[in-house]
């Protein structure tokens with residue numbers, strides 16, 4: 197595992213207006229493939245080469261059949277909102293306005309914590325269809341976020 | 347049954363404050379000494395020590411303070427406060443196995459004056475192996491950086507499924523502050539609140555948690571001393587039998603970042619703990635006269651009441667609204683005021699209240715107590731009169 201502090205600037209660093217202010221992901225060795233793909237605006241996941249099950253968070257072994265045969269595959273990027281909140285206090289670091297933080301249930305069956313963008317917090321509904329897009333972070337990285345499905 | 351042999355014989359605590367003015371190691375030493383004095387056991391005779399993985403006080407440093415002659419066993423539990431009752435589980439197992447005679451459990455924290463769990467973290471080193479919280483890494487770039495945000499995300503599917511509102515949560519908070527208001531040890535002693543106070547407190551995480559749905563941030567320390575039932579009968583206090591204790595970490599469940607299991611409207615870890623605990627002891631929900639339930643945030647209490655079978659799924663709001671958790675109700679809970687009303691010593695002070703209820707020495711004493719459930723969500727125990 198890489199040192200957790202490497203990718204994340206201290207929260208008291210002063211963000212400038214022109215640059216992205218969102219914190220970069222903390223990259224562990226087991227999840228490096230995901231964040232590298234994300235930097236290329238690709239949304240990928242792990243699928244078991246033996247039984248076909250998808251898994252998240254990333255792991256080196258399939259929990260269903262214990263196979264180590266792991267494939268990194270493109271995910272559809274489509275899913276639905278199954279939980280969503282607005283953090284008010286303390287203010288979410290790196291956001292000018294409180295973000296909509298959500299749990300997205302992906303078509304492939306796994307879940308992913310992210311943001312819902314492009315729609316007011318009050319307008320989000322349970323099971324609302326969303327699709328992936330990307331936003332920039334500090335340190336020239338990108339992370340997957342979700343907007344209402346077109 | 348081997349699980350019937352361990353007993354809690356001592357509890358000790360420092361005062362609960364927002365600025366203790368001394369080191370965590372000193373707090374640890376003070377509460378440990380107090381627990382030994384409570385039991386009538388010399389600190390030198392402690393031979394087992396258990397704390398949380400995230401406790402900052404070193405066991406060797408604490409043993410040195412106490413003059414411990416020869417330490418036979420040490421361990422730490424992962425999962426933060428959610429696993430608090432797992433300390434009792436470890437202690438029970440050590441006594442059952444004849445590995446130790448006198449097991450000290452402690453938790454010491456300057457969690458207000460020295461660092462704050464409720465603020466954005468200034469370093470990410472907590473999200474590493476041994477704490478049971480690795481998935482929190484996946485929340486950080488999205489603005490979910492505090493326990494409140496994680497608990498809010500985990501709590502909303504429950505609210506949506508069962509039509510639970512933040513106002514429903516308020517009734518729990520009001521009840522716990524009522525208990526705290528008559529507890530001189532509580533930070534919120536003589537400071538009860540109304541439902542309006544709750545509804546007017548600021549949002550922490552919309553639309554799940556207001557300020558008064560959150561536990562406090564506190565400085566303080568609590569210790570619990572466990573020995574064998576046989577020995578307990580010769581000591582100062584009425585013995586409190588650990589009738590059963592257990593833990594449950596079902597697949598895809600994780601402390602607080604609990605977004606990956608099948609049904610997000612339930613707490614599988616609490617259901618697993620309940621099932622295992624009832625099986626271990628042969629008891630059922632109706633056998634409990636009181637319960638001490640980890641209340642870092644309101645939704646956790648609702649979901650645990652349901653997981654332990656005190657009411658049906660989705661009905662905790664009605665159970666609470668009809669007064670069943672008040673002192674004369676079916677199941678008084680968190681009679682010290684909980685982590686919201688008394689202090690946040692990571693669930694340890696809540697377990698100590700369970701001990702007082704069984705002894706009959708609580709300030710808000712429930713009548714005719716024989717069995718008390720203590721649950722921290724991912725672990726639990728049933729404490730009983732001898």
Ligand SMILES: [Zn+2]
Pocket residue numbers: 244245246247248249258259260261262263
């Ligand atoms: Zn497989």
